[in-house]
Amino acid sequence: MIDLYYWPTPNGHKIPIMLEECGLPYEVHPINMLKGDQFDPEYLKLNPNNKIPTIVDRDGPGGKPYTVFESGAILIYLAEKTGRFLPTDPAKRFDVIQWTIFQVANVGPMFGQCGHFFQYAPEKIPYAMERYWNETKRLYRVMDKRLADTEYLAGEYSIADMATYPWVKIYDFHHIELDEYPNVKRWRTAVGERPAVIKGCAVLEDAMILGNPDKEAFENLFNKQKTV
Numbered sequence: 504m505i506d507l508y509y510w511p512t513p514n515g516h517k518i519p520i521m522l523e524e525c526g527l528p529y530e531v532h533p534i535n536m537l538k539g540d541q542f543d544p545e546y547l548k549l550n551p552n553n554k555i556p557t558i559v560d561r562d563g564p565g566g567k568p569y570t571v572f573e574s575g576a577i578l579i580y581l582a583e584k585t586g587r588f589l590p591t592d593p594a595k596r597f598d599v600i601q602w603t604i605f606q607v608a609n610v611g612p613m614f615g616q617c618g619h620f621f622q623y624a625p626e627k628i629p630y631a632m633e634r635y636w637n638e639t640k641r642l643y644r645v646m647d648k649r650l651a652d653t654e655y656l657a658g659e660y661s662i663a664d665m666a667t668y669p670w671v672k673i674y675d676f677h678h679i680e681l682d683e684y685p686n687v688k689r690w691r692t693a694v695g696e697r698p699a700v701i702k703g704c705a706v707l708e709d710a711m712i713l714g715n716p717d718k719e720a721f722e723n724l725f726n727k728q729k730t731v
């Protein structure tokens with residue numbers, strides 16, 4: 504059994520997608536970021552970075568419970584546990600690892616900042632909006648070129664696609680015209696039609712609020728840096 508500490512955001516969705524793809528049983532523990540649950544001292548023992556997602560594998564290495572935070576690490580952990588979606592062939596394996604790291608090091612942070620300055624920042628700062636929007640569009644071009652040559656980001660469907668899809672799912676939140684990236688568009692449809700992806704993205708989906716947080720949510724999301 505996997506305990507999943509989760510809130511329905513793009514970084515969150517990655518993990519129930521993988522759990523569904525692998526058919527692993529899991530129990531969802533909502534960490535309501537809008538209420539500040541990510542700062543609860545008990546949660547910080549699991550995730551010292553006060554973010555979701557986190558898992559605890561009750562049957563971890565040596566049969567003992569094991570905690571993993573950082574979505575990329577969780578995907579790799581679950582892939583190793585199940586032997587799924589991360590090939591053993593060295594070249595294919597590193598294709599998957601590099602496209603997964605491409606997501607966590609680039610797509611997540613840049614799209615995240617783009618969304619922040621377009622949708623959440625209390626003042627419009629044109630320099631910041633341009634900067635992160637340009638980076639977001641550049642990353643779409645990188646993915647579009649790659650997907651002109653391969654069906655999925657790392658060749659076959661893998662954890663790299665599960666990491667990236669939830670961010671591309673909400674392309675309009677980042678002011679992206681998807682028709683400008685036809686290969687990404689084709690890939691997004693193919694990934695989005697997978698039953699496990701649909702099920703994974705539906706976990707707690709009613710709690711998902713994009714943009715327009717109320718005052719309490721805004722404070723919890725963006726103004727508690729000094730708590731940790």
Ligand SMILES: N[C@@H](CCC(=O)N[C@@H](CS)C(=O)NCC(=O)O)C(=O)O
Nearest residue numbers: 512514536553554555556573574575
């Ligand atoms: N690099 C982290 C990023 C996780 C992350 O940014 N999570 C956001 C939600 S998408 C979060 O928990 N934010 C709450 C906060 O920063 O207080 C990962 O991939 O797991």
